[in-house]
Amino acid sequence: MKIYTKTGDEGFTSLYGGKRVPKNNDSIDAYGTIDELNSFIGLLRDQDIADIYKKFLTQIQIELFCIGSILATPSKNEKKNLNVQKITADEIEVLEHEIDRMDATLESMTHFILPGGHPTVSYCHVARAICRRAERLAYTLHHFEPLDKEVLMYLNRLSDYLFVLARKLTKELVVEEIKWIPKKK
Known part of the structure; x- marks a missing residue:
């Protein structure tokens, strides 16, 4: 199978199921951002971090591929016909459990925190910001092609x-969290 197909040379591409759409379609933008997020999580996973984080990040990458396929399928009816995997409440619960586990070892937050302090922490914050963009794009898509709430x-x-992983890595790497303190007027 060839990597290049030349079918996108005119600015159109196919969604899962074959529907042709412009490359600036909301679905393409949303799942492209999921791909970008997945790549940054791979970069984060490649850092010198504990295996527990690496394994968890690998599972997240697998789930992001699932989300990408959901976003690349144009309608709920086609999702059923194409047997697209779903994100379930179980995956959300696992994320929540891991957030709570890490957060229990951290000091309470009293201020916003400036991203950075160490390259690994910065990669984590970049991934977080991309994730927020992906979420916004998914909501844009949701208004036209309703998505499962999960x-x-x-x-x-x-x-x-x-965000909590960035704070946890900041602690483990023994770097300072820089608090954002608004300027006084």
Whole structure:
């Protein structure tokens, strides 16, 4: 099978199921951002972090492929016909459990935190910001092609997970969290 097909040279591509759409279609934008997020999570996973995080991030990458296929399928009816996997409440619960587990070891937050402090922490914050964008794009798509609420909930929890992971890695790497303190007027 060839990697290039030349079928997108005129600015159109196919959704899962064969429907042709412009490359700036909301579905393409949404699942393209999921792909970008997945790539940054791969970069984060490649850092010198504990195996527990690497394994969990690998599972997240698998679930993001599932979300990508959901976003690449144009309608609920076609999703059923094409046997597209779903995101379930169980995957959301696992994210919540991991967030709670890590958060229990961290100091309470009293201020917003500036992203950064260490390259690994920064990768985590970049992934979090991309996840927030993916969530916004999924909501845009949701208004035209209703999505299962679990997809939207998963992306919301994933950004929370990435934020707490950034804080946890900050602690483990013994770097300072820089608090954002608003300027006085």
